[in-house]
Amino acid sequence: MSEAFAAKGLFISFEGIDGSGKSTQARLLADHLRAHGRDVVLTREPGGSPGAEEIRALVLQGEPDRWSAETELLLFTAARRDHLERTIRPALAAGKVVICDRFADSTRMYQGLSRGDLRQAVDDLHTLMIGVEPDLTILIDMDPAKGLSRALARKTVEERFEDFGEELQAKMRAGFLALATEFADRFTVIDGGRSIDDVAKDVINTVTFRT
Ligand code: ADP
Numbered sequence: 001m002s003e004a005f006a007a008k009g010l011f012i013s014f015e016g017i018d019g020s021g022k023s024t025q026a027r028l029l030a031d032h033l034r035a036h037g038r039d040v041v042l043t044r045e046p047g048g049s050p051g052a053e054e055i056r057a058l059v060l061q062g063e064p065d066r067w068s069a070e071t072e073l074l075l076f077t078a079a080r081r082d083h084l085e086r087t088i089r090p091a092l093a094a095g096k097v098v099i100c101d102r103f104a105d106s107t108r109m110y111q112g113l114s115r116g117d118l119r120q121a122v123d124d125l126h127t128l129m130i131g132v133e134p135d136l137t138i139l140i141d142m143d144p145a146k147g148l149s150r151a152l153a154r155k156t157v158e159e160r161f162e163d164f165g166e167e168l169q170a171k172m173r174a175g176f177l178a179l180a181t182e183f184a185d186r187f188t189v190i191d192g193g194r195s196i197d198d199v200a201k202d203v204i205n206t207v208t209f210r211t
């Protein structure tokens with residue numbers, strides 16, 4: 001990795017449907033970069049700061065119709081703003097690598113597409129309140145049925161979105177692939193339907209190639 005990146009930090013996000021292997025791959029990438037001497041902050045959304053973790057419980061637990069799409073968009077954006085102020089910006093300013101399990105592309109998909117077309121509102125709010133994109137976004141692409149069965153096998157209380165079912169997963173998969181085309185300069189798509197090790201090799205190659 002070049003000194004230039006070491007000095008200004010590097011912001012990497014993982015995106016994809018539930019159960020696609022984002023958390024697993026984010027952790028393996030963090031281990032790899034730390035073994036190579038990089039200072040890494042591994043974080044996630046919704047969450048990643050104490051306040052945003054509190055909002056996480058509000059949006060991920062309870063009935064699927066607990067919030068309207070608009071209210072949900074405001075909650076996710078509030079959580080992201082806190083995460084950005086308290087965790088992401090300070091880490092990047094200190095020259096660290098930030099690896100984030102989901103970021104604004106998840107809002108473009110889940111709040112922007114899942115219940116009507118709110119994409120413009122998502123983008124407007126993002127411009128107003130967030131204003132940054134990752135340097136690199138790794139999309140772990142995955143068959144929706146397989147992703148959902150992996151996600152539900154975890155049996156956590158955070159199943160509000162998984163309760164929307166396979167149809168939503170399929171819509172999100174197609175949406176993420178479209179987003180990868182829209183933001184082709186920062187997205188890399190990796191096939192998540194393989195072994196953990198095979199996926200991890202592609203992730204590491206992508207990051208090494210980009211840095
Ligand atoms: P996500 O963060 O995208 O929801 P996780 O990394 O939590 O996905 O993985 C969901 C489940 O699938 C976990 O139990 C994990 O151990 C398992 N898993 C992750 N990647 C693979 C893979 N490539 N092959 C098989 N199982 C996997």
Ligand code: TYD
Pocket residue numbers: 016017018019020022023045046060076101102103104106107108110111151161162
């Ligand atoms: P996450 O914990 O990453 O779930 P998983 O490990 O199952 O992929 O995210 C929880 C849910 O939150 C997920 O279903 C997607 C949703 N989500 C949004 O709807 N909008 C957002 O902006 C983010 C970051 C997540």
